[in-house]
Amino acid sequence: MSANRFFATGNFFTDYRQEQRIFRTHLDRGLFVVFLACLFAWPLFFDASNRTMLVINNILIAVVAVYGLNLVTGFAGLISIGHAAFVGVGAYTVAGLARAIGASHPLIVHWWPLMILAAGGMGAVFGAFVGLPAMRLKHLYLAIATLSFQMIFTWTIQFMPTFNQGQMIPVGRVAWIGGTVGRKDHYFFWYYVILVVAVVCGLAVRNLLRSRYGRCLVAVRDNDRAADAMGMHPGLTKVYAFTLAGFFAGVAGALHTYMFRGAGFESFTLHHSITYLAMAIVGGLGTLPGSLLGPAAIYTLELEMERLSEWSGAFLPDSLNLATALRPLGFGLVIVLFLMFEPRGMANWWRICRSYVKLWPFRY
Amino acid sequence: MTYFLQLVISGIVVGSIYALSALGFVLVYKSSRVLNIAHGQIIAGGAFIVYALTVFAGLPIYISFVASMVITFFLAMSVERIFLRRLIGEPIISVIMVTIGLMSILNGVIYLTPFGSLNYSFPEFLPTTPISLGGVSISWTQMVGVVITALLIGAFSWFFKRSTIGISMRAVSDDQFAAMSVGISVPRVFGLAWAMAGLSAAAAGTIIGNITGLNFETLGAFGITVFPVVILGGLDSIIGAVVAGIIMGLIQQFAAGYLDGNWGLNGTADVLPYIILLVILLFKPHGLFGTHEIERV
Numbered sequence: 001m002s003a004n005r006f007f008a009t010g011n012f013f014t015d016y017r018q019e020q021r022i023f024r025t026h027l028d029r030g031l032f033v034v035f036l037a038c039l040f041a042w043p044l045f046f047d048a049s050n051r052t053m054l055v056i057n058n059i060l061i062a063v064v065a066v067y068g069l070n071l072v073t074g075f076a077g078l079i080s081i082g083h084a085a086f087v088g089v090g091a092y093t094v095a096g097l098a099r100a101i102g103a104s105h106p107l108i109v110h111w112w113p114l115m116i117l118a119a120g121g122m123g124a125v126f127g128a129f130v131g132l133p134a135m136r137l138k139h140l141y142l143a144i145a146t147l148s149f150q151m152i153f154t155w156t157i158q159f160m161p162t163f164n165q166g167q168m169i170p171v172g173r174v175a176w177i178g179g180t181v182g183r184k185d186h187y188f189f190w191y192y193v194i195l196v197v198a199v200v201c202g203l204a205v206r207n208l209l210r211s212r213y214g215r216c217l218v219a220v221r222d223n224d225r226a227a228d229a230m231g232m233h234p235g236l237t238k239v240y241a242f243t244l245a246g247f248f249a250g251v252a253g254a255l256h257t258y259m260f261r262g263a264g265f266e267s268f269t270l271h272h273s274i275t276y277l278a279m280a281i282v283g284g285l286g287t288l289p290g291s292l293l294g295p296a297a298i299y300t301l302e303l304e305m306e307r308l309s310e311w312s313g314a315f316l317p318d319s320l321n322l323a324t325a326l327r328p329l330g331f332g333l334v335i336v337l338f339l340m341f342e343p344r345g346m347a348n349w350w351r352i353c354r355s356y357v358k359l360w361p362f363r364y
Numbered sequence: 365m366t367y368f369l370q371l372v373i374s375g376i377v378v379g380s381i382y383a384l385s386a387l388g389f390v391l392v393y394k395s396s397r398v399l400n401i402a403h404g405q406i407i408a409g410g411a412f413i414v415y416a417l418t419v420f421a422g423l424p425i426y427i428s429f430v431a432s433m434v435i436t437f438f439l440a441m442s443v444e445r446i447f448l449r450r451l452i453g454e455p456i457i458s459v460i461m462v463t464i465g466l467m468s469i470l471n472g473v474i475y476l477t478p479f480g481s482l483n484y485s486f487p488e489f490l491p492t493t494p495i496s497l498g499g500v501s502i503s504w505t506q507m508v509g510v511v512i513t514a515l516l517i518g519a520f521s522w523f524f525k526r527s528t529i530g531i532s533m534r535a536v537s538d539d540q541f542a543a544m545s546v547g548i549s550v551p552r553v554f555g556l557a558w559a560m561a562g563l564s565a566a567a568a569g570t571i572i573g574n575i576t577g578l579n580f581e582t583l584g585a586f587g588i589t590v591f592p593v594v595i596l597g598g599l600d601s602i603i604g605a606v607v608a609g610i611i612m613g614l615i616q617q618f619a620a621g622y623l624d625g626n627w628g629l630n631g632t633a634d635v636l637p638y639i640i641l642l643v644i645l646l647f648k649p650h651g652l653f654g655t656h657e658i659e660r661v
Binding site for chain 2: 073077079081132133136137140141143144145147148149151152155156158159270274277278281322324325326327328329330331332333334335336339340343
């Protein structure tokens with residue numbers, strides 16, 4: 001074993017504490033700190049347009065949501081085809097309350113951090129409820145349970161007058177030190193809020209996975225009978241995975257509502273659930289960096305396809321509906337191709353690069 | 365009373381369509397344990413092929429109906445060959461996700477055709493005056509649809525019970541290793557199961573299209589609506605699909621007939637099946653006729 005961990009040819013852990021460290025190497029920690037500093041600093045130096053900020057905020061919200069999906073699908077191995085509905089539960093916790101007590105009620109505009117947490121709690125409650133069949137059933141049936149929750153959610157929002165029948169419910173501008181956050185600073189302000197939430201949630205997930213409560217998720221995924229024999233309760237663990245997923249989704253939903261200053265049902269349909277799944281798969285199921293890479297990749301893909309359909313719309317006949325066709329076609333192809341050729345996702349590419357450097361000049 | 369009977373009749377019509385759509389789904393699940401989420405898109409594709417052959421190519425509808433069944437037979441077989449064959453033995457989670465991706469791809473492909481956004485309806489080829497019996501009426505298209513559905517389901521049951529291929533399919537669904545050891549080619553059986561599912565999907569799509577008109581959203585939604593039906597009937601039971609299809613059709617019609625408009629409710633027919641689905645999953649997850657797997661978590 002080399003003294004320099006970067007040149008080591010494998011993991012030579014000699015005690016559990018080494019294995020449970022958040023960062024394996026100093027290089028990892030250094031890269032993370034630099035990356036984080038860049039994320040926090042860049043808006044101060046570059047004057048980004050609102051459009052760019054909107055896209056970046058969207059990506060970060062998706063990152064928070066995908067943490068949840070990754071916990072339930074990647075780490076616990078249970079497919080959720082209704083993740084957008086859990087995000088919607090969080091969004092509508094805020095929006096529904098805003099409709100009930102007024103869009104600019106102090107509870108909404110002054111106590112918004114509390115509202116974000118409450119939305120997460122609400123998401124967790126719904127997650128636990130949908131995960132209940134997990135006490136008896138295996139993944140296949142669970143996928144169907146989440147799917148039906150998605151359908152029930154969409155229906156509830158669309159037909160209930162309480163939720164304005166799916167129309168946009170406005171939410172007021174929030175207050176911060178020095179008054180209300182105005183139109184000019186809106187995306188800038190929410191960029192920092194969402195970034196802080198995303199980083200805190202990411203560290204929380206990483207820490208969770210070091211503890212026994214995170215490891216039991218992985219154990220149940222890998223072999224639930226063995227996990228049972230070692231004293232874990234597979235059914236309860238699965239319900240707990242769904243609860244966690246619901247929590248992260250709820251937080252993401254509340255952020256979504258605040259950032260768009262309202263909630264409408266069209267952001268939480270089955271199509272979005274599939275998009276979240278695509279993000280998790282492309283990023284890499286069961287990896288934390290994957291939750292960051294996936295949303296970024298999918299949003300980039302979406303933007304590029306929008307541009308492509310705009311560009312081709314100039315010389316293609318109107319009957320050829322390229323704009324609506326490209327989105328599902330692209331997502332489907334990305335999901336299928338990644339599953340067939342790179343099931344470990346983009347997070348694996350970093351591993352491949354690193355082992356290439358480590359082993360050079362020998363082939364892997 | 366007439367209202368009630370009318371609801372029963374339309375419930376049976378809708379239910380038989382559900383049964384036929386669920387049939388293809390059950391076929392795939394039964395033999396290969398794959399949850400085919402893209403089934404609705406295959407249904408829609410089959411219906412659009414019939415329309416294209418009838419209207420654009422000018423064939424008689426009977427011929428294009430059979431031709432579409434043949435085309436989707438090979439289409440579904442190639443889908444299995446290209447996408448799912450290489451995933452045999454992979455964890456079930458990635459197989460399900462591949463069908464989700466497949467659903468997305470087929471959506472995109474259909475959006476590329478003119479069928480993606482516009483509404484069409486089949487040319488009339490049956491008498492338009494409905495049959496009326498004591499105040500209860502049923503249109504000829506519905507009547508013929510139910511009859512064809514019954515015939516097809518009968519044919520499929522016979523095929524499974526008696527024919528060599530059907531028996532080998534049942535053998536594979538029972539025990540893959542045992543089936544392999546007596547010389548059944550398991551991959552070929554999977555391909556055939558998908559092909560049969562495609563065939564029944566085309567039939568279902570054509571019948572739905574004749575009754576309700578061709579709209580991609582409606583037809584594609586059948587792939588999702590089929591879930592409550594198959595869960596109620598038991599995921600791997602053909603008779604379950606038929607019974608549950610008709611029960612679901614009746615429930616939907618009664619909900620639309622009696623619940624909507626009262627107590628401020630609307631569109632209950634769309635949500636009730638899913639609520640029933642959740643309840644069944646909690647209390648009787650193997651459905652009415654499904655195999656009870658002893659394995660518990």
